Structures are given as C-alpha cells and as structure tokens.
Amino acid sequence: MIFWKNFFQNSNINASSEKNFKKLIVLDKTCDKIEFKDIYLSSNKNINLYELEQLCDSVGWVKRPLKKVKIALKNSSIIISLIQKKDANSKLVGFARATSDNGFNATIWDVVIHPDFQGLGLGKVVIHQLIQQLRQAEISTITLFAEPDVVSFYKKLGFIKDPDGVKGMFWYPR
Amino acid sequence: MIFWKNFFQNSNINASSEKNFKKLIVLDKTCDKIEFKDIYLSSNKNINLYELEQLCDSVGWVKRPLKKVKIALKNSSIIISLIQKKDANSKLVGFARATSDNGFNATIWDVVIHPDFQGLGLGKVVIHQLIQQLRQAEISTITLFAEPDVVSFYKKLGFIKDPDGVKGMFWYPR
Ligand SMILES: CC(C)(COP(=O)(O)OP(=O)(O)OC[C@H]1O[C@@H](n2cnc3c(N)ncnc32)[C@H](O)[C@@H]1OP(=O)(O)O)[C@@H](O)C(=O)NCCC(=O)NCCS
Ligand SMILES: CC(C)(COP(=O)(O)OP(=O)(O)OC[C@H]1O[C@@H](n2cnc3c(N)ncnc32)[C@H](O)[C@@H]1OP(=O)(O)O)[C@@H](O)C(=O)NCCC(=O)NCCS
Numbered sequence: 001m002i003f004w005k006n007f008f009q010n011s012n013i014n015a016s017s018e019k020n021f022k023k024l025i026v027l028d029k030t031c032d033k034i035e036f037k038d039i040y041l042s043s044n045k046n047i048n049l050y051e052l053e054q055l056c057d058s059v060g061w062v063k064r065p066l067k068k069v070k071i072a073l074k075n076s077s078i079i080i081s082l083i084q085k086k087d088a089n090s091k092l093v094g095f096a097r098a099t100s101d102n103g104f105n106a107t108i109w110d111v112v113i114h115p116d117f118q119g120l121g122l123g124k125v126v127i128h129q130l131i132q133q134l135r136q137a138e139i140s141t142i143t144l145f146a147e148p149d150v151v152s153f154y155k156k157l158g159f160i161k162d163p164d165g166v167k168g169m170f171w172y173p174r
Numbered sequence: 175m176i177f178w179k180n181f182f183q184n185s186n187i188n189a190s191s192e193k194n195f196k197k198l199i200v201l202d203k204t205c206d207k208i209e210f211k212d213i214y215l216s217s218n219k220n221i222n223l224y225e226l227e228q229l230c231d232s233v234g235w236v237k238r239p240l241k242k243v244k245i246a247l248k249n250s251s252i253i254i255s256l257i258q259k260k261d262a263n264s265k266l267v268g269f270a271r272a273t274s275d276n277g278f279n280a281t282i283w284d285v286v287i288h289p290d291f292q293g294l295g296l297g298k299v300v301i302h303q304l305i306q307q308l309r310q311a312e313i314s315t316i317t318l319f320a321e322p323d324v325v326s327f328y329k330k331l332g333f334i335k336d337p338d339g340v341k342g343m344f345w346y347p348r
Contacts, residue, residue, distance in 0.1 A: 168342020
C-alpha cells in the first residue's frame with residue numbers, strides 16, 4: 001500500500017516544451033524511500049491519439065475511431081494526463097477528462113491508469129487534479145458514471161452514489 | 175390525457191426572424207380536435223435569460239446568477255426551447271439543454287416545462303428533439319441525472335436507470 005503526495009515542480013528538463021508539465025513525486029507510505037517515478041502531470045489538451053489508444057487498449061477498452069476521439073478531446077473542458085519520462089522516451093500512463101458547461105455542471109469520463117502503474121495512487125492524483133481545476137472554475141456539480149467495480153474507488157475520493165435518490169440514466173438507440 | 179404529434183412546419187408569421195422556429199401542433203388523444211396552441215420549437219441558442227429565469231422560477235428552482243447561466247448556455251451543445259406565440263407576444267414555456275463532447279457522450283440538464291403547459295406531451299417533445307439531434311451527431315451515450323419524482327417520466331422515454339449497475343455519482347465541496 002502506497003500513499004501519494006504530489007509536489008508540483010517546474011520541470012527543468014526542457015523549459016520551453018515542458019512548461020505545461022508538472023513533476024509528480026510518489027512517496028512510499030513508510031516514508032523511508034522516495035519512489036521517484038519520473039511521472040509528470042499535464043493539462044495540455046494536445047494528446048497523442050495513438051498513445052491514448054494504447055493506454056485504453058491496456059485496460060481492455062474497445063477501440064474507438066480516432067477521428068471521433070479527436071473531436072471528443074477538443075470538446076472536453078479539462079484533460080489530465082500523466083506521462084512517464086525516462087531518458088529520451090515518454091509514455092502516457094494515465095488519463096482522464098471532463099465535459100462541462102463551464103458554469104454549473106461537469107461530468108468526468110475516460111478515467112484510466114496503465115495496469116503497470118495502478119495501485120500507486122495515480123488514479124487519485126488524476127481525479128484530485130480534475131476536481132481542483134473544476135472547483136477553480138466554480139463548477140458546483142461534479143458528476144460521473146461509475147462501473148460497479150470502481151464505485152468504491154470514487155467513494156474513497158468523496159463521490160456520493162445516488163445522492164437524495166437522484167438516479168443516473170442512459171438512453172440507448174434501439 | 176393527451177398524446178402528441180409534432181408536425182414541423184415553417185412559420186409563416188415572419189419568415190426572416192422565424193427561420194429557426196418550427197411550429198408544433200399538439201393533438202388531443204381522441205383526435206377529434208386539434209389543440210392548436212401556437213407553440214414553436216427552436217434550437218436557437220439565443221435564449222432570453224430573464225425569460226429562462228422566470229420559467230425556472232415557475233417550477234420552484236433556485237435562482238442562479240445570470241452571468242453563469244449565460245456561460246453555461248454558451249457551452250451547451252444543444253439547447254431546445256418551446257415558445258408560445260400569441261398575437262405580438264411570445265413566452266418561453268419549455269426548455270432543455272445538453273452538454274456533450276460531440277463525439278461519444280452527452281448529458282441532459284435543466285429540463286423544464288411551465289406548469290400551465292405540463293401534461294400536454296411537451297416534455298416528451300423536448301426530450302425526443304434532444305435525442306434526435308444527438309443521434310444525428312452520432313452521440314452513442316445519452317445520459318442524465320433524474321430526481322426521484324421524474325425517473326418514471328424518463329423511463330417512459332426509453333431511459334434506463336443504472337444500466338449494468340453503472341452508478342451516477344456526485345462530488346460536492348466540503
Ligand atoms: C480505476 C483506476 C482508475 C484506479 O486507479 P489507481 O491508480 O489504480 O488507483 P489509486 O492507486 O489511486 O487508488 C486510490 C484508492 O482507491 C482504491 N482503489 C483503486 N482501485 C479500486 C477499485 N477498482 N475498487 C476499489 N478501490 C479501488 C485503492 O486501493 C486506493 O485506496 P487507499 O487510498 O485506501 O489506498 C484504475 O484501476 C484503472 O484505470 N482501471 C481500469 C479502467 C477503469 O475501470 N476506469 C474507470 C472507468 S468508470
Ligand atoms: C418533468 C416535466 C419536464 C415533464 O413535462 P410534461 O410536459 O409535463 O410531460 P409530458 O406531458 O410530456 O409527459 C410525458 C409522459 O410522462 C408522464 N409524466 C410526466 N411527468 C411525470 C412525472 N413527474 N412522473 C411520472 N410520469 C410523468 C406523463 O404522464 C406522460 O405519460 P404518457 O405518455 O403515458 O401520457 C415537467 O413536469 C417539469 O418541468 N417538471 C418540473 C421540473 C423538473 O422536475 N424537471 C426535471 C428535472 S430532473
């Protein structure tokens with residue numbers, strides 16, 4: 001079990017291209033060792049679509065047309081990504097996005113952490129970051145639709161299921 | 175009990191300013207009488223904020239800052255309104271909007287029919303129109319959050335509650 005603590009530092013690898021990235025430091029719960037994973041947090045909307053496809057693939061999600069993914073990203077209010085940088089290589093290891101009217105409501109979609117990086121507190125970091133940015137934008141209602149197996153993940157992060165009996169509902173084409 | 179049938183006709187009142195409106199004809203269930211209510215359906219995003227405030231007031235919703243309402247409307251993908259036109263007067267009698275990433279997901283918010291016009295099938299018309307436009311835009315997931323007393327209204331329109339155990343969840347500031 002590992003808990004997380006994120007220090008946002010300015011990257012000093014490449015000041016010009018890295019200005020949108022913030023370095024993330026994951027601390028071991030015992031605090032005797034800093035697990036320095038070279039993971040960066042970014043709110044940059046310019047996501048490599050192939051890397052995102054690979055990440056979604058890694059958790060078994062069905063493939064989606066890249067053209068539509070591009071449109072969906074363009075029309076998302078906030079996009080959070082986690083990137084591991086090692087030497088000259090970088091790898092997308094976490095992702096989440098939110099749609100919003102930028103006034104009252106937001107909905108979180110496509111929360112994913114690469115299996116090799118799960119259980120390190122990175123899912124928590126991504127959701128915290130989304131919440132923080134939505135709160136800064138004075139969004140009062142932050143919503144999401146959770147698969148049964150991740151309901152308790154979101155509960156731990158303060159999300160409430162069916163508050164006051166409000167029900168999530170879906171319409172599907174027949 | 176009245177069911178509805180909507181014939182979309184071009185308005186002939188004022189062809190230039192009315193080009194975004196479609197006339198709505200509400201038919202009595204017995205079909206022996208056409209209840210011609212002079213109600214027009216519009217997808218125009220230019221909503222009079224004061225009229226919208228009055229409409230929301232009429233169903234007892236809390237007042238919201240108009241500045242934020244304006245931003246929320248600007249960032250909604252689809253806005254549907256129902257307007258009653260009588261002589262030189264017009265009145266906003268129905269409203270609904272949806273946020274969307276324009277690729278995969280949409281969420282419906284702020285569905286409201288003025289109490290004087292409830293039970294005529296207009297809520298149905300508004301939701302049908304939203305669904306139709308979202309389907310045209312190839313949105314596959316149409317979602318909403320329903321208060322307990324309107325869950326069966328949405329069920330009648332084909333919405334499914336917690337499909338496969340997927341749960342609507344909310345985060346509130348502490
Ligand atoms: C769900 C997911 C995003 C969690 O990310 P993660 O980085 O592994 O989660 P974290 O390490 O930040 O976990 C934070 C806390 O939630 C708990 N948790 C994580 N996944 C959980 C799950 N599926 N069920 C219950 N609790 C979970 C952790 O144990 C941890 O608890 P702690 O704070 O008491 O130690 C990740 O497992 C994932 O990408 N899954 C596949 C895709 C998916 O299902 N996404 C959600 C779509 S609705
Ligand atoms: C909910 C609301 C939009 C419904 O609009 P409406 O124009 O009265 O509804 P309609 O006449 O189109 O009704 C369509 C069908 O749903 C039924 N219905 C309407 N309101 C219902 C309700 N609250 N519960 C159960 N069924 C309802 C009607 O009886 C009708 O059934 P039928 O097709 O078998 O005849 C309207 O009552 C309203 O604005 N309420 C206040 C605001 C609100 O609660 N909005 C929803 C926020 S989540």
